[in-house]
Amino acid sequence: MEQRWWDALLDVKDPEIPTVSIVEMGMVYQIKQTGQCLEVEVMPTFMGCPALEIIRKQVEERLLEEEGVKEVHVRFITDPSWTSDRITPTGREKLKAFGIAPPPLSHDERIFPIPACPYCQAEDGVIENLFGPTACRAIYYCKRCQQPFEGMKRI
Amino acid sequence: MESAEQAQKNEAYLLALRDLLYQLADDELTLGHRDSEWLGLSPDIEGDVAFSSVAQDEVGHAVFYFELLHELGEKDPDRLAFARDLSERKNAVLLERENGDWAYSIARHFMYDVWDDLRLEALTESSYVPLAKGAIKIRREEYYHLLHMHSYFVRLGQAGKEAKKRLELAVKAIWKDIGGIFGFGVYEQKLVEFNIITKPAEELKQRWVKRMQQAFAEAQLTWPDSWEPVQYDGRRGEHSPELEQLLQTMSEVYRIDPTARW
Numbered sequence: 001m002e003q004r005w006w007d008a009l010l011d012v013k014d015p016e017i018p019t020v021s022i023v024e025m026g027m028v029y030q031i032k033q034t035g036q037c038l039e040v041e042v043m044p045t046f047m048g049c050p051a052l053e054i055i056r057k058q059v060e061e062r063l064l065e066e067e068g069v070k071e072v073h074v075r076f077i078t079d080p081s082w083t084s085d086r087i088t089p090t091g092r093e094k095l096k097a098f099g100i101a102p103p104p105l106s107h108d109e110r111i112f113p114i115p116a117c118p119y120c121q122a123e124d125g126v127i128e129n130l131f132g133p134t135a136c137r138a139i140y141y142c143k144r145c146q147q148p149f150e151g152m153k154r155i
Numbered sequence: 156m157e158s159a160e161q162a163q164k165n166e167a168y169l170l171a172l173r174d175l176l177y178q179l180a181d182d183e184l185t186l187g188h189r190d191s192e193w194l195g196l197s198p199d200i201e202g203d204v205a206f207s208s209v210a211q212d213e214v215g216h217a218v219f220y221f222e223l224l225h226e227l228g229e230k231d232p233d234r235l236a237f238a239r240d241l242s243e244r245k246n247a248v249l250l251e252r253e254n255g256d257w258a259y260s261i262a263r264h265f266m267y268d269v270w271d272d273l274r275l276e277a278l279t280e281s282s283y284v285p286l287a288k289g290a291i292k293i294r295r296e297e298y299y300h301l302l303h304m305h306s307y308f309v310r311l312g313q314a315g316k317e318a319k320k321r322l323e324l325a326v327k328a329i330w331k332d333i334g335g336i337f338g339f340g341v342y343e344q345k346l347v348e349f350n351i352i353t354k355p356a357e358e359l360k361q362r363w364v365k366r367m368q369q370a371f372a373e374a375q376l377t378w379p380d381s382w383e384p385v386q387y388d389g390r391r392g393e394h395s396p397e398l399e400q401l402l403q404t405m406s407e408v409y410r411i412d413p414t415a416r417w
Binding site: 046047048049050078079080081082083112128129130131132133134135138139153155 | 201204205207208209211212213214215216218219284285288289291292293295296299302303
């Protein structure tokens with residue numbers, strides 16, 4: 001039964017990265033069912049993320065479309081907290097396809113690893129700005145294909 | 156203390172915890188607002204983008220602390236942010252000062268970020284579990300602020316000439332208020348006793364000095380003499396007219412209709 005809710009949430013995309021779902025971003029922690037009521041625990045990527053209220057609304061709307069669901073509550077939690085390691089392998093691939101380098105994994109021992117360029121895969125990028133168009137992204141510059149690219153921060 | 160419910164049963168614990176949460180929230184909200192004032196005015200696009208993200212993070216952290224307060228029986232986060240009087244604000248006065256020039260804004264942010272990092276570290280094992288969990292998450296985000304502010308601070312110092320001169324002036328101005336960021340307010344002893352924060356303020360201050368002296372050396376700045384006691388103690392609700400002005404601007408829209416739903 002529960003798998004059905006998870007599948008439904010694949011339709012809810014991160015509003016700032018419209019190709020990746022919140023499930024693939026690893027933001028959904030658990031879905032609890034009590035009768036016809038669902039409680040969805042969602043982990044924000046960044047605490048000040050302005051997309052949270054949009055995500056709440058979309059989760060509620062999408063799950064209410066499912067048969068037998070009368071009520072949906074979304075709860076944002078910090079325990080446990082989201083880390084960039086939670087992005088699924090599919091999520092990482094989709095980020096790349098969207099032109100955003102996936103975040104370095106936490107077992108990467110380098111102090112500040114520069115991700116590979118999502119366009120040409122070269123590994124000789126440099127940091128351009130620790131901050132980017134959203135709180136969770138940084139801007140790099142690829143010295144091989146000579147263009148800037150965005151990358152998700154390791155967190 | 157696993158939850159707000161448990162904390163509310165111990166009056167002395169609750170008083171101390173609430174006071175600290177107000178300090179944390181007000182620090183982040185006040186500085187976050189100042190950061191947002193750089194929007195469109197920074198010397199380069201990178202700095203502009205950075206201050207916007209940093210502002211968003213800081214205000215997000217303030218919301219988290221306000222929500223913890225709300226769970227403990229205080230008013231809702233919007234009212235806590237916009238509708239509290241000046242004398243109820245617990246932020247350090249340094250953070251309410253006007254932005255001044257770029258050097259002042261960067262230096263102030265950097266000095267606060269180092270303090271915030273030490274304070275957050277001492278909160279990651281707080282006896283109040285919801286605060287401890289949040290501190291771990293917030294610290295991961297603040298890491299990027301720290302990197303950014305540190306590199307600009309050092310760059311301005313190493314650049315010499317006007318940049319260095321302005322940075323030196325900034326340090327001089329900051330030194331008048333710096334004493335106000337250390338310390339946990341009137342319940343300091345209780346906070347440590349209850350293990351709400353796991354290190355005394357004095358110990359964190361000494362570590363701050365060490366880290367800062369290193370950064371001054373990197374930036375080729377001379378370490379100034381020790382600072383004087385502050386004119387206003389923000390932790391006790393004493394503030395400068397600059398905060399009054401800030402609050403007026405920040406709450407202008409809210410005050411038009413406090414019952415509006417956004």
